[in-house]
Amino acid sequence: MKKIKSVNELVKFKEIVLEKIKERQYGGKTTIVVRMGTCGIAAGARDVMMAMIDEMDKRNISGVIITQAGCAGICDHEPMLEVIKPGNPQVIYGDLDEEKVRRIVVDHVINGQVVEDWVLGQKAS
Amino acid sequence: MRCYRAHVLVCAGSACVTLGCHPVKEAILEGIKRHRLEEEIKVVETGCMGFCEQGPLIVVYPEGVMYCRVQAEDAAVIVSEHLLKGRVVERLLYRDTDTNKPIPFMKDQPSLSKQIKVAMRNAGFINPEDIEEYIANEGYFALAKVLSGMSPEAVINEIKDSGLRGRGGAGFLTGSKWEFTNKAQGAQKYVVCNGDEGVPGVFMDRSILEGDPHSVIEAMAIAGYAIGADQGYVYVRAEYPLAVEKLRHAINQAREYGFLGYNILGTGFSFELNIRVGAGAFVCGEETALLASIEGRRGTPKPRPPFPANKGLWGAPTLINNVETLASIPPIILKGSDWYASMGTEKSKGTKVFALTGRIKRPGLIEVPMGMPLREIIYDIGGGVLNNKKLKAVLAGGPVGGFIPADYLDVSMDYESVAELGTLIGSGSLSVIDEDTCVVDLVKFFMEFSCEESCGKCTPCREGLKRMLEILTRVTEGKGQERDIEDLERLSDFIKNTALCGLGQAAPSPVLSMLRYFRPEFEAHIRDKHCPASVCAALLDSPCQSA
Structure with missing residues (x-):
């Protein structure tokens, strides 16, 4: 690590390192919940999760929380995930794979366009 | 920067280390490896979270689920249930002491509801060994603000207006102390942090040094700028090895990143910081004794004045602030004195x-x-x-x-x-x-402590406290005399008025307080040879009588 030589450098540096603790701050953030019950994992939720993290990393997206939950009771449609954007209805996607997840990141998480084709349902948040 | 979906925070304050948090952390890392979650989950060691009795503590973010009294064998369950499948492990949650209901989220802890964390804002939340996490939480921004646009006088006024008072015990206005040291004449000045926390039962300074050492470093640099000092010392007791270790690491990191040393943030201000480890004498928390100890002499107090602000370390003007006081400085600079002064009472x-x-x-x-x-x-x-x-x-x-x-x-x-x-x-x-505690017995215990910690320099403290202890011991053994109350009061008064330093002057306080509020209980020991709380063994005829 090189020395921080000015106040401006410090301000810029903070923006970079903010990523380190953002998972620990509450509120006002887009949250992605990957369903990770036994059924989900068996259907490939782990690959979905990894693809999600990988895509986030590649595109350097900040302010998004990726978390997980258990079985939603619709095991037939696993792997599933939910995208919750503050102020928007909660969108539930099903029958996912790695490629679909990468598109959800680009279309929905970044650009705010729900990928209607794979939506199982929406519920008001 | 790598994105993780979850952070597992393992409290590694001294209490949790004693309770075995390191084997727990190892077990979690092992479980994460077994389930191949290394890419998704980050394990972070933090400082004290403040729930020491419930340790070893673990908090899983982003949800903020808190697990208590986690043992190494529980770690595998947390990994396979919570981290892998997203199911909270109920049996490890904190339970409400009255209703026994589990409380999963840290933010819902009943003890947190009325708290406002300023000095402890980062402890238990960031990794104290990673300066970048401190920066991410606005660390060193107060120093940047001060160096890039505030005059030393403006800094002192901000601290004065905030009303912050010394948290080490005396409660002197911090801003005034800074002002005195700023105005004192001297080519060389020093900033000293008093980390010689010696009162039994308090550990906030240790917790801050362990959990958020950078906040103290940053505040000391700010203080250095305000009073015109380029050199500082942190005095920490040797009984706090973990605090010393974290602080040493933090100072090295601060140097590496350019927050200590020559020409900080390109502003021309320079500041160096060193650690002095004290050998653990209660009296070294007294500022003149502390300075003597830093100078390499025996830690005994000196009469004041001259105050350290004028004649301190090696005769140079010296600012001495306590750890908790210093940790409150950066938020005051960033959020303003009005914000800080809006909390608390008038004075x-x-x-x-x-x-x-x-x-x-x-x-x-x-x-x-x-x-x-x-x-x-x-x-x-x-x-x-x-x-x-x-x-x-x-x-x-x-x-x-x-x-x-x-x-x-x-x-x-x-x-x-x-x-x-x-x-x-x-x-x-x-x-x-x-109700089961005997105040006489307790006060005797404290007097033993004060006698042991008396440095012996002045007679009232060295001899007077011993006499008081003799009387108290006699009373708890059923050999008290009628005039003991009067003698205690006379001795207390005398020591209070004539002892050299704050330690001696304050040592009789528990006795006076006992005589003020619990005189009947004390009299019962003397006149009736009876201990109302059934503690003093010599006054009990048989155990069943006090059952």
């Missing part, structure tokens, strides 16, 4: 960290606005007296403080109100005493 501003100990349901470190009624601290935050026993008193200020009896539980916890009751906020020790 006691801001927040204070208290160590809740003794017979209480939820012991630990808490930070509350000054002026909070003691009742709220004991019952709403601390959960009340252990085993629902009757509260007898709260001992404030440890062995140099005094009692706040149950009848005065609505006292506002600020410097003035507490002083009116004959005790002091001190460094923030609050020990809860229930």
Whole structure:
């Protein structure tokens, strides 16, 4: 690590390192919940999760929380995930794979366009 | 920067280390490896979270689920259930002391509801060994603000306006101290951090040094700029090895990143910091004794004046602030003095960290606005007296403080109100005493402590305290005489007025406080040879009598 030589450098540096603790701050953030019950994992939720993290990393997206939950009771449609954007209805996607997840990141998480084709349902948040 | 979906925070404050948090952390890392979750989950060691009695503690983010008393064998379950499948492990959750209901989220902890964390803002939340996490939480921004646009006078005024008072015990206005040292003449000046936390039962300074060492480093650099010093020392006691280790690491990191050393942030200001490890004498918390110890001499106090602000370390003007005081400085600079002064009472501003100990349901470190009624601290935050026993008193200020009896539980916890009751906020020790505690026995215990810690330089403290201890010992053994009360009062008065330093002057306080509030209990020991709390063994005829 090189020395921080000015106040401006410090301000810029903070923006970079903010990523380190953002998972620990509450509120006002887009949250992605990957369903990770036994059924989900068996259907490939782990690959979905990894693809999600990988895509986030590649595109350097900040302010998004990726978390997980258990079985939603619709095991037939696993792997599933939910995208919750503050102020928007909660969108539930099903029958996912790695490629679909990468598109959800680009279309929905970044650009705010729900990928209607794979939506199982929406519920008001 | 790598994105993780979850952070597992393992509390690694001294208490949790003692309770075995490191094997737990290893077990979690192993479980994560077994389930191949290394890419998704990050394990972070933090400082003290303040729930020491519930340790080893683990908090899983982003949800913020808190697990208590986690053992190494529980770690595998947390990994396979929570981290892998997202199912909270109910049996490891904190349970409400009254309803026994599990409370999964850290933010819902009943003890946190009335707390405001300023000095302890980062402890338990960031990794103290990673300066970048400190920066991410606005670390070193106060230093940047000060160096890039505030004059030393403006900094001092900001601290003065905030109303911040020394948190080490005396409660002197911090801003005034800075001003005196700024105005003192001297080519070389020093900033010293007093980390010689010696009162039994308090550990907020240790917790801050372990959990957020950079906040102290940053504040010391700010203080250096304000008073015109380019050199600082942190004095930490040798009994705090973990604090010393974290601090040493943090100082090296601060140097590497350019927050210490020559020409900080390109502003031309330079500041260096060193650690001095004290050998653990209570009296070295007294500022003149502390300075003597840093200079390499025997730690004994000197009469004041001259005050350290004029003639301190090696005769140079020296600013001495306590750890908790310093940790409150960066938020005051960033958020402004108005914000800080909006908390607390008219004369006691801001927040204070208290160590809740003794017979209480939820012991630990808490930070509350000054002026909070003691009742709220004991019952709403601390959960009340252990085993629902009757509260007898709260001992404030440890062995140099005094009692706040149950009848005065609505006292506002600020410097003035507490002083009116004959005790002091001190460094923030609050020990809860229930009906089963004998005050005479307790006061005797404190007198033993003061006798042992007396440096022996002045006669009133060296000899006077010994005589007081002899009387107290005699009384607890059933050999008390009628004139003992009078003698104790006379000795107390004498020592209070003639001892050389604060330690000696304050040492009789528990005795005076006992005579003020619990005189009948003391008299019972002397006249009836009876210990109402059934503690003093020599006064019991047989155990069944006190059953």
